[in-house]
Amino acid sequence: MAKKEKTAITPTRQENYPGWYQQVVKAADLAENSEVRGCMVIKPWGYGIWENIQRTLDDKFKATGHVNAYFPLFIPKSYFEKEAEHVEGFAKECAVVTHSRLEDDGHGGLKPAGKLTEELIVRPTSETIIGASFAKWVSSYRDLPLLINQWANVVRWELRTRLFLRTTEFLWQEGHTVHASSQEAQDETMMILKLYADFAREYLAMPVIEGRKTESEKFPGAEATYTFEAMMQDKKALQAGTSHFLGQKFAKASNIKFQSKEGVEEFAWTTSWGVTTRLIGALIMTHGDDNGVVLPPRIAPVHVVVVPIYRNEEEQKTVMAFVQELEDALKDMRYHERALQVKVDDRDLRGGEKVWEWIKKGVPVRLEVGPRDVAAASVFMGRRDMEPRQKSGMKMTDFVENVTGILDEIQNNIFKKAETFMNENIISMDDHDVFCDYFTPKNAENPEIHGGFALAHWCGDASCEENVKKDLKVTIRCIPLAQEAEEGRCIVCGKPSTKRVIYAKSY
């Protein structure tokens, strides 16, 4: 048997995927569980990734006419009650504020006092509270469209949590828009879906499939929910973000009306859309390997890390002078819309230790510089899209000249790798037995990585969807937008169907 290659992360993806994920988050120092059950502490390296996601999306929202605002964290319970489906969808995971202060309980502790006349819900999403403001802001067709975004935290009381993927409190952006017609609101919903999907591909290097959610999977209270779904390396789907066409439901619940050009009072049409810190989990699981995180350059907090290597003070002087020269040459450069981020790691640690730390963190380019490199005016480069030991030497000036090209190459390579993986694991199928086999692990006790995306016909009945969910823990992830009508038979019941949907296990 061949000797197993030593990896920085144990267990490996093949050995135990959820265990691997946990260890990668820890090894890269992205986040940790807090003392507060279900809540996470996002550490600087993880937050740096979020900031880049945030800045990029924020620029794109603004470029498409949206502006930011901020609304209350608390939502009066009565607001929620106005939209029946909405409250039903979120009721089971709400944090409720019932009191306004603390009092001495007479036993050295504190007890809540000042019972509120109306309970407040900590926002799980803000349609109703923002709707209350919109009702005041909108009175004429001249006020429309109203295009607002909010960067905020939300709370959904989750019982089983996992860092970035599912936590009780998480960060997100929520767009909320108001339009004069159904068509305009639908156009906005689709424009944002495309904006998200392009962002995922171009920045996160993450291939995604855009589609519509089924009735049972859509946002509580929406007319239609559109999603973009990504495939993780355990072949499960991850809903990366959603865009909802809300019709007039929330406008009616919040009383958002406007006077049309013709002088008629009408209810407005609204949308909402969001992505969350979950995208960081998606990034990790799309690109990470058995040595840690692999960050796409366009979203990485650091593009190039320089690790000086020396054994004594004299060498240190020579090496650091050269490193300074290198840093000066790189520091005013741009990589796409950002300044090139260069980090010189001169901590008092062994060079090898530092290099492995940056591998685990996923920095795209590592440069090692020792006395011999200085003598040759060169650098020793390692790339995160290649094996850790696959390094190459080059003249320092050549590196400086080519650095942005190298970063683009890494960005493209990791996208292509993820795209190939996804395409290889989308299987078109028409046979029920094949379908069941596909989603059944051989080892039931300790399931191996199995399945993928099954592209199969669905008759449209909720019962077929429900059966598959019950029997195989597989859901319809979306009805892909990019497909031709095609006659076929439902993979579950055999009734006629005109289109295929994506079935998968999911996060």
Ligand SMILES: [Zn+2]
């Ligand atoms: Zn069916």
